[in-house]
Amino acid sequence: MDSIESLEAFYKRKFSLLPEDLREDIGHFNLFHIAPFREGKVTSVPYRRRDFYKVMFLKGNSHVYYADKVFAIKKQALAFSNPLIPYKWEQLDKMYDGVYCIFNTEFFHAYSQFDRYELFQPGGNHIFELTDAQAEDVAAIFAEMEREFQSGYKYKYDVIRNRVLDLVHYGLKLEPSTSLTHPQANAAYRISRLFMELLERQFPLDDHHPSIDLRSPSDFAEMLNVHVNSLNRALRTTTQKTTSEVISERILQESKVLLKHTDWSVAEIAYSLGFKEATHFNNFFKKHTGLNPMRFRNAG
DSSP: OOSEEOHHHHHHHHHSSOOHHHHTTOOOEEEEEOOOOBTTBOOEEEEEEESSEEEEEEESSEEEEETTEEEEESSEEEEEEOTTOOEEEEEOSOOOOEEEEEEOGGGGTTTOOGGGSGGGSTTSOOEEEOOHHHHHHHHHHHHHHHHHHHSOOTTHHHHHHHHHHHHHHHHHHHSOOOOOOSHHHHHHHHHHHHHHHHHHTTOSOOSSSOSOSOOSHHHHHHHHTSOHHHHHHHHHHHHSSOHHHHHHHHHHHHHHHHHHHOOOOHHHHHHHTTOSSHHHHHHHHHHHHSSOHHHHHHOO
């Protein structure tokens, strides 16, 4: 299980070749239509993190997995992914329509910082089920983006960047911002956001990145250069949970992924997640799920 798929790996997996602009190492953008479902073959995008951004308009019955969370798309949805958040997409039946665009950080260099938007942040909403009217709006934005992409206009990528931002703001309007206005609350929000970024950068685990480095609240507080009590207060304000609770929830999510998507032993998973003994991990997992790890792994 490779933890990060690069743009180069993406193109080799889909087309066995690289576009010229990747070789020149400049900002990259591309747009694709989702291939229709073929009878007897379920389309699936493997669970991993990518080193590029992706905005998708999906129609049809499908599942998108973020850690242990499963988002069931029944009809149509607008979805966002970024380099911090691993995901897996699985198409369940005929996809009547679908389009997505991909771009790297350099494409928006000095234009916009995407990590400031909630839908690109760990813990934010990344998938939005759309009504028919909303689906028409999103389809129209993608259609305009595609027309510009296929045109010979000298400054077409400036227009495309604006259309990508139109999609971002459309998603944000579907889920009103939870940013807090009180100065003390804003400080708590900033600390919490930095903490969540540190936490998420440790995942997913694989053979090349086999264990987490930060495990305890004090580990994170030291990295953030704040007192552990300040970190706890910030997370209490923004999540209503303690630092330990947030860490435990994320470790539990990753443990479920490792049990379902790898052939690692329970002992190897326990070690990778910072447990000194496999029995400690077993007790932790059973406390939170009611099942021991092997029973969870073998469940249908």
